[in-house]
Amino acid sequence: MIEFRGVSKRFPDGTIAVDDLDLVVDSGRITVFVGPSGCGKTTSLRMINRMIEPTGGTISVEGEDIMSRDAAELRRGIGYVIQQAGLFPHRTILDNVATVPLLLGWNKKQARERAAELMETVGLAPEMAKRYPAQLSGGQQQRVGVARALAADPPVLLMDEPFSAVDPIVRETLQDELLRLQSELGKTIVFVTHDIDEAIKLGDKVAVFRTGGHLAQYDEPGVLLSRPADDFVDSFVGRDRGYRGLGFLSSDGLPIGDLPVVAMGDRRPSDGWALVVDGERRPLGWAARGTGTVTEDSLVPGGSLYDAGAGSLRAALDAALSSPSGRGVAVDSDGRVLGSIGADDVLRGLADSRSADGAPEADATGRVG
Amino acid sequence: MNWVIQNLGFISSLLTDHIVFSLVPVVIGLVIAVPLGWLANRAGFGRAVVVNLAGLLYTVPSLALFVFLPVILGTGILDPVNVIVALSVYTVALLVRTVADALEAVPPLLVDAATAMGFKPFRRFVAAELPVSVPVILAGVRVAAVSSISLVTVGSVIGFGGLGQMFTDGFQRSITAEVVAGIVLVVALALIVDGILLLIGRALTPWDRAARAVAKGATA
Numbered sequence: 001m002i003e004f005r006g007v008s009k010r011f012p013d014g015t016i017a018v019d020d021l022d023l024v025v026d027s028g029r030i031t032v033f034v035g036p037s038g039c040g041k042t043t044s045l046r047m048i049n050r051m052i053e054p055t056g057g058t059i060s061v062e063g064e065d066i067m068s069r070d071a072a073e074l075r076r077g078i079g080y081v082i083q084q085a086g087l088f089p090h091r092t093i094l095d096n097v098a099t100v101p102l103l104l105g106w107n108k109k110q111a112r113e114r115a116a117e118l119m120e121t122v123g124l125a126p127e128m129a130k131r132y133p134a135q136l137s138g139g140q141q142q143r144v145g146v147a148r149a150l151a152a153d154p155p156v157l158l159m160d161e162p163f164s165a166v167d168p169i170v171r172e173t174l175q176d177e178l179l180r181l182q183s184e185l186g187k188t189i190v191f192v193t194h195d196i197d198e199a200i201k202l203g204d205k206v207a208v209f210r211t212g213g214h215l216a217q218y219d220e221p222g223v224l225l226s227r228p229a230d231d232f233v234d235s236f237v238g239r240d241r242g243y244r245g246l247g248f249l250s251s252d253g254l255p256i257g258d259l260p261v262v263a264m265g266d267r268r269p270s271d272g273w274a275l276v277v278d279g280e281r282r283p284l285g286w287a288a289r290g291t292g293t294v295t296e297d298s299l300v301p302g303g304s305l306y307d308a309g310a311g312s313l314r315a316a317l318d319a320a321l322s323s324p325s326g327r328g329v330a331v332d333s334d335g336r337v338l339g340s341i342g343a344d345d346v347l348r349g350l351a352d353s354r355s356a357d358g359a360p361e362a363d364a365t366g367r368v369g
Numbered sequence: 370m371n372w373v374i375q376n377l378g379f380i381s382s383l384l385t386d387h388i389v390f391s392l393v394p395v396v397i398g399l400v401i402a403v404p405l406g407w408l409a410n411r412a413g414f415g416r417a418v419v420v421n422l423a424g425l426l427y428t429v430p431s432l433a434l435f436v437f438l439p440v441i442l443g444t445g446i447l448d449p450v451n452v453i454v455a456l457s458v459y460t461v462a463l464l465v466r467t468v469a470d471a472l473e474a475v476p477p478l479l480v481d482a483a484t485a486m487g488f489k490p491f492r493r494f495v496a497a498e499l500p501v502s503v504p505v506i507l508a509g510v511r512v513a514a515v516s517s518i519s520l521v522t523v524g525s526v527i528g529f530g531g532l533g534q535m536f537t538d539g540f541q542r543s544i545t546a547e548v549v550a551g552i553v554l555v556v557a558l559a560l561i562v563d564g565i566l567l568l569i570g571r572a573l574t575p576w577d578r579a580a581r582a583v584a585k586g587a588t589a
Contacts, residue, residue: 051485076487086482090500090576100486134580148486 001027002048002156002188007057009043009213017043018213020057026205027062027155028186030178034199035209035216035236043213045158045192049078061156076103079149079157079187084165085141087133093119093144094129100152111151118147123177139170146178150185159191163198175201196238200225200247208233222248246314246350254316254349256308256330259340265293273325275302281336286324306330308338313353317346372546380535384554387531390452391518392562397453398460399510405461406468407494420466427462431455431523452524459520460513467509471502504577507570511563518559522551532558 002025009018018040025031033041046052047059050071059066066074079100087096097115102108119129122143133141142162149157163171175198182189193199199206200221208224210216210232217229225245228234234241260274261281268274268290276284276294285299292298303322306315308330319328320343327340373380402423409419434455439446442454475498483497522533530537535551538544571578 049485051481072487072489074487075485080482080485082478082482082485084478086478088479088483088497088501089580090503090574103487103492132576132579134576134583 001025001062002190003058003060004044005058005060007044007047007054007059009040009047009052010055016213018047018054021213021215023207023215023218025188025190027188029204030182030189030191030202032191032193032199032203032206033209034193034196034203034206036211037194039209039211040213041192041194041207041209042160044209045160045190048156048158048190049075049080051075076100076152077154077156079152079154081142081145081149081157081159081162083161084138085133085145085162087141087144087148089133092130092132093124093136096133096144097147097151099148104152114151115147118151119144121150121181122147137170138166139174142166142174143177146181150187155188157187157189159189161192161194164193164195171198178202196236200244208236220248243314243317246317246346247312249313249350249353251306251308251311251313251316251346251349253352254308254313254341255345256339256341257327257345259327259329259337261337262287262294264296268292268294268298273327275325275329275337275340277337283329283331283335283337288324300324302329304328305335306341307333309333313346313349316341316349317343320346372544373550376547380532380550380554383532383534384558386449386529387518387521387533387555387558390449390524390529390531391456391521391558392514394453394456395460395510395514395517397457398464398513399506401457402461402464402468403499403506405465406472409465409469410472416469420469423462423465425462426458429458431459431520432526434458435524435527447528449529451527452521452529455524456517456520460517463513463516464506464509468502468506471505471509472498474505475501503574504570507566507573511566511570514562514566515559518555518562522555 004021004023007018007021008016010016021040021044023044033044035041043052047054048061048066050066053067061074061078088099091099094112094115097118098108098111101111101114106114116126116129119126124140124143124147128136128140133144136144142165145162149159163174166174179202191199191202193202203221205218206221206224207218208216216236217224217233219227219229222245224233224237225241225248228237228241260269260272261277262269262274264276264278264284268287271289273289274287276287276299278284283302283305285302287294287298288300290298301324303324304315304319306319306328309332316328316330319330320326320341321328323329327342330338330341332338405419405423409416412419435451438444438451438454439448442450444450479497479501480493483493488496521531522536524530525533525537528534532551532554535547535554539547539551
């Protein structure tokens, strides 16, 4: 647990980067600090490992005031990942990853063994070990950065816009990898980004900062989307928040309807659409009404698939909206077709989950959430 | 050529002197210039003072230095230490700026990351800033070494000029072969030392060549 109590940072030139921040970061979860530039999110992060010293208030990590410890020792116990990784250009990948264990006084052999293990954990091929950072792509360097931060197995990981310098496709892979890693490691992660979509995807909890170092809202991402605290958060969370909020609502109990299926070579349906499946009941595409048999050429590509076991209302709605027939394809975890889902079913599911939550309450400002 | 063959013993003892007089100061000068350059780079305002003072030293004529050093150091006028100290001063003068510039060019992100991992300033300097500066510092050392090899010859006026003795002796006794042999040997020594330093630099910085190869590939 990381606790900010009345923390402020005023720089010598008088600018107030963080103003009286009270916030508790839960252990074993990902907490994202997000906000526009100049909102104090990075300053708040860097105060945790004393890269910036607070000018007021206290910060404690696992109950211990960070100012009570030697700064360098404190930092060795907190993993740190930054933009463009900040790797040592003159050291091999293996030695880069082994940096903190060596600082902690491990012998070289142990440190390198641990580093090799970590490289595997973050998905770096063993032959990368002897290369230098310049010989790796941006995405690979960022993985090295994560491996290096994890090498001494610190309970806390600070990540300062780690994925903002890589292209969107690599970024998405790295985000998925981080979530996978976190599900195995359960670190206390504080992640700074200016990208609200990244915040909502990664955060168990998201702290939205406002310019001037104020905390505007601190909530789970689903709450942020469905009940922004004020106009600032509302506009920062951005467009489509109603639709994106569906991603945080479980699709449990959503009725799955019938779906006519045919195999390749069968007669095409005389009315409406039929889903074409293979021998394992996995979807291949759609067959439209017509005469003759279903062939490769007449196959209409399908939309997104909805995994009925693990999906959200968003996945269900998207499956329905993207399907050429208007009926979304629901599959099980093995990708076998279970049935179909319609957009109206999803909307009814949404109405049900709202009434289960109770009527929306007006908060102190009279705003209806 | 006959003269050279007849005086091989004399020449080889001068060559040994020359190597010692020119290269020991480069080592001493580098050892002094690294902490000074570090200091210059850290002290924002002091930087200009240190770098310019060091630069100023280089403008003192070598002959004057050879003459004044015995007075300052209390050494005998014909003491080889004078030559070594004088050339060390020149090396410092050349390298302080190089070291300061090299350290200044270390990416702030790298220093920041090293600090955040828990390096204290001295260890961070040894583990990160200095090794990353090696390519630039080494370029400066190559200039200093070649310059030192040529400056030793001036020491012949006080009797410690290494191969420079062959110039003065050859002129005085009108032995052209001796003067030419002296010049050729000084130039050859400079080229060989420069080549060796280049190889040492390559051995120290395999990462630098790896990075260059990547950069070349990216622009090709």
